[in-house]
Amino acid sequence: QLQLQESGPGLVKPSETLSLTCTVSDGSLTDTYYWGWIRQSPGKGLEWIGIISHTGATYYNPSLQTRLSMFMDMSKNQFSLTLDSLTAADTAIYYCGRRVNYFDHWGQGTLVTVSS
């Protein structure tokens, strides 16, 4: 059974960069899927962040694309994101997931708080 697990800092200061990693178990990033990130905050509900393919092709939410990067580490079966210039509005639970158009597998989520 495919499993995904997010990891990263729980607290980040405003203006700093967030780095999150998703580790995939019992599945391979070389499979022909896209892998993605979604976040959930009380004020904005569920928000799609971006997806990355097994070839490294990326598609980002236009509202985040100037601050966002996603990449894969096939050797570790991980994919990651970095989000720059954080503000309080980026405070959310961040989920990673496997995208088959919709998201059929999700990680448990990791809470990221942006605060000084």
Add this chain to the structure above:
Amino acid sequence: EIVLTQSPATLSVSPGDRVTLSCRASQSVGSDLAWYQQKPGQAPRLLISGASTRATGIPGRFSGSGSGTGFTLTITSLQSEDSAVYYCQQYYDWPPRYTFGQGTKLEI
């Protein structure tokens, strides 16, 4: 951006009841719509894709219908474990511009 509007925002029902949740899209998404269930402290769980196809392991009590701009999720023989927030998501656009509805909270 395609906006999804779910109604009602909250619904209180009794065990054994049948409920219908609505999701309306601001423009046609064909059948490219999914439904998720989210319980407190958990990630969303895929229920329905392609507007009407149940995901693996989802009970037959859950059914989806609709196309274009109007969609419904119907749950029959409600059980206490069905208490959750239900979200719809469209995946019509390419390049992707995925959006989610704001959710319907179901209280049993």
